[in-house]
């Protein structure tokens with residue numbers, strides 16, 4: 001633990017005395033640490049330097065998180081749950097701010113570390129996928145009556161029209177001179193442009209409603225308890241007003257993959273239908289009461305949509321010269337592109353069955 005890190009952590013209203021500060025996890029965007037305190041009484045804390053290149057308005061981001069967690073805690077309390085374990089808790093600074101800005105202009109934030117939980121990097125069983133579906137479903141359901149609007153801190157985040165605009169600009173500039181060797185990969189994106197934009201029109205014209213959503217529902221953004229039930233949805237940096245389809249779709253991209261997001265062995269990558277079924281069942285059990293018919297109709301498509309978007313984003317970052325995602329090797333974004341594309345084609349092959357699964361559960365659970 002450096003003195004500087006400790007000095008910044010001490011700006012926050014921490015209970016107890018700091019024992020240690022260590023890096024935690026491998027987020028692609030922020031730098032995350034765990035602050036442990038002396039003794040069992042005081043809690044530990046999750047401490048983050050927010051990536052200011054990506055999050056250009058950290059104060060509004062933290063404001064959004066406060067609105068969402070306040071609403072969630074009311075809901076958890078109303079059903080007799082544990083508000084400290086089933087919803088995130090922001091730890092403010094000693095002066096009552098939701099973040100601290102250091103001398104270098106870096107933004108820091110802290111929240112309580114929820115103990116005795118399990119996290120996963122992959123959905124290794126249908127039971128876990130079912131619990132994950134319930135977790136995201138409950139999260140959306142609890143927020144479905146939240147009227148207060150959130151600040152749009154990431155304009156166009158899961159908006160494919162915006163992503164294509166960025167894409168077109170990057171392709172014209174070709175800043176890293178990589179375009180010429182990527183004819184095949186670029187065609188993967190272009191071949192699907194029309195279909196993806198057509199879907200997004202339904203969100204733009206309001207056919208598919210906008211609600212409070214999480215927007216980064218990878219499996220490692222949910223805590224499970226020791227019995228394997230969903231406990232708490234974490235990493236609320238991207239809470240936004242968007243479509244619930246993006247959350248469901250991003251979970252499917254993450255949970256159903258039989259390989260890694262950046263697998264270099266494409267034989268390992270495919271979409272696992274049993275995981276798809278289990279997550280969908282858990283998710284719809286919690287959401288069928290408020291989702292519209294249009295939302296349910298497009299659930300299966302949303303898995304393809306978000307996986308496609310991820311192909312585009314990884315490839316675009318590679319063409320751009322790797323400015324967005326942290327990379328571990330020079331070709332990392334290209335490897336990620338190939339792995340996500342393999343997953344996308346596996347979803348395309350199984351699309352009819354995916355639609356049948358969604359339709360079966362939405363009918364069964366609606367009665």
Ligand code: GN1
Nearest residue numbers: 027028029030054216235238261310
């Ligand atoms: C980023 O930081 P992390 O790993 O939670 C990204 C997501 C991507 C994801 C790909 C703000 O999330 O949108 O889907 O990587 N977050 C942001 O794994 O861009």
Ligand code: MG
Nearest residue numbers: 027220221235
């Ligand atoms: Mg995360």
